[in-house]
Amino acid sequence: MGNSRWVDPAPLEVARPRLPWWTMLPRWVKLVLLPLALAVVVVWVLAKVVRVVWFYPVSVALGLVTLLLRAWAGPWVFGAVVAAAAVVLFVWWWRDKTTFDVWLRWPRTEFRRVAVYAYQWRTVVRLSSLTASAKGREYLPRLRRTRSEGWRDRVRVRMVKGQAPEQWEARASGLAHAFGSQSCRVRVIRPGVIELDLVHSNPLASAVALPAMGSESAVDLRRVVVGRTETGKPWRLRLLGNHLLTVGVSGAGKGSLLWSVVWALAPLVKAGAVRLVGIDPKGGMELGQVPEIFDRVVYDNGEAAVTLLEEVAADVRKRAATYRGVRRLWARETGEPFTLLVVDELADLIAYQTDKRLRERAQAALQTITSQGRAPGFGVLAFVQDPRKEVVPFRNLFPTRVAMRLDEAVQVDMVLGDGLRARGANAHEISESTPGVAWIKVDGHRDPVRARAFHVTDTNLVELRHYITGGSAIIVPFPDAGPHEGAAA
Incomplete structure (x- = not known):
């Protein structure tokens, strides 16, 4: 013990408490500020109550009704009322799920x-x-x-x-x-x-049935109904003063959109107010199903197709010269038909054509039609599988672009515009089992729209032919036609 040394203890480190600033105020100041503090607390509580009532009005109302009913009627009556309400809701859901979902939207929300x-x-x-x-x-x-x-x-x-x-x-x-x-x-x-x-x-998982043929007065070239959007509203396309480019792989349902447009225009085609001009470089596999409804139709990408394009381009320039100083936009009162040029495979005309001279002539004619044809009453409805710039170098001349099922994610922005895939337009993820589903981008609108074109069957095309040509026939439905069989695709 003699060798032991005294060691000083380590200093005790205690954190100094930090008191709120208002605890340092004099007592009389606290008494003066007390009513103000209570008012602030009351306002804060009321704001919270108002917020709860604002965001959950149905829950608050049901809670109050439940408490009042429980206090007024007792447990047995309360239990009977709850059981009866549950039975009514179940029967309602079982018999009419649509109205059930509509009326219970707020509680579900x-x-x-x-x-x-x-x-x-x-x-x-x-x-x-x-x-x-x-x-x-x-x-x-x-x-x-x-x-x-x-x-x-x-x-x-x-x-x-x-x-x-x-x-x-x-x-x-x-x-x-x-x-x-x-x-x-x-x-x-x-x-x-x-x-x-x-x-x-997916609200567009089921095929959208084709509506009955409309009347001539019901057709508006500014709002042509061709299907249904995912919100349940009609999918409307503007044809007057517009051109449409539709891109999709084989089997994506491009034919459904094509024939949905023609079906909607049928009353005006029959009356002579709309003229259909078609080019089907695939040998008429699509437009050849009802060639009688077209004023002119060509089934290749050669001299005849290019000549037809140049004739339409000449009509554009001629009509524009007639309208100069008289009117700014085509109207039915002019007595001239609105001309819709349908090109089933655009790339065959302007990219895959091996004859350089024909290819350049086709590109020049199409650029004339798309750049000058909107005002004098000409529209282009073009379909293509490859959206690359070298295939369709003038995509910007199509104000409305439709992306059906695509192969690659990068193709989405090629078709719809930069940044559209980041906003949710995942056209490359469209299922093969839902032909006709598409994303639509219209110039001037930031957000794309998702929709599905009507399901058009071969039976509908026969009916379309006889409606426009005035013929008559007994239409026999094709046997075992499922939702994707016998459809224009």
Whole structure:
């Protein structure tokens, strides 16, 4: 013990408590500020209550009714009412699922907002790197209104200051997986606010039945109905003052769109107000099914096809000269028919033609028609499988572009425009079992539209021929025609 030395103990380090600033105020100041503090708390609580009522009105109303009924009627009556309501809802769902889904949209919306989105919102946006930090404070995107439509949820989001919609588009796939959806699309609502379309099922999985032949007065060349969009609305195409380029692999359903357009125009074709001119370089495999409805039709890509293009181009220049100083756009009152040029395989005319002279003549004529033909009443409906620039060098002359099933992801932006695939237009992911499904991009509109053309059968084409030509026949349906058999594709 004699050799032991005293060792000084280590100093005790205790963190100094940091008290709120208001605890240092004099007592009389606290008494003066107490009513103001209580008012702030009351306003904060009321704001939270209003927010809950705003986002969950049905749940709040059902909760209040449940409490009042339980207190007023007792447990036995309350249980009987709940059981009866459950039976009624089940029978309603069983007998008419469509109206059931419509009327229960709000309860479903509120449930999914809480259970799917609000519950994990902070975690998902943090893991997706969609938050921001400044001066030690974290800023999160705010979850706003949610709407559930059965096949998709529309989730409105207020972005963090300084964010761009492109940041959300880059993480759309991860957001879809995080929220249990098939896909996620980003749409801009207004500056700082976006809407996420989280798709759960495919509303275009079933073929869209062709409607009955319309009347002549019902056809509007500015709004030609050719199918149905994924939201259930009619798919309308503008033909007057427009050209359409449709791209898709073999079997994608390009023929469904072609004949849907012709079916819609049939009353005007019969009346002479619309003239159809066709070129089918595949030997007439498509347009040759009903050649009688065309004013002129050619079944190759040689001299006859090029001559026809040059004749149409000459008609464009002639009619434009007639309209100069008189009118700016074709109208039916002019007495001249609207001319629709249908080219079933555009590449065979302007790219695959081995004769350089014919190829250059075809390109020159088509460029004249597409650049000058919209105002004097000429439209082009062109179909092609290869969307590369060297195949269709003047894609920009087609204001409306339709992308059906494509082979590669890079082809989506070739057809629809740069950045469209990032916004959800995944035409390369369209199933082979859904011919006629397409993504549509119209100049002047930021977001593409997904739709499906009508299902046109061989029986419908026979009916179309006899309607326009005035013939008569007994139309016998083809045997065992499934949803994809006997269709124009």
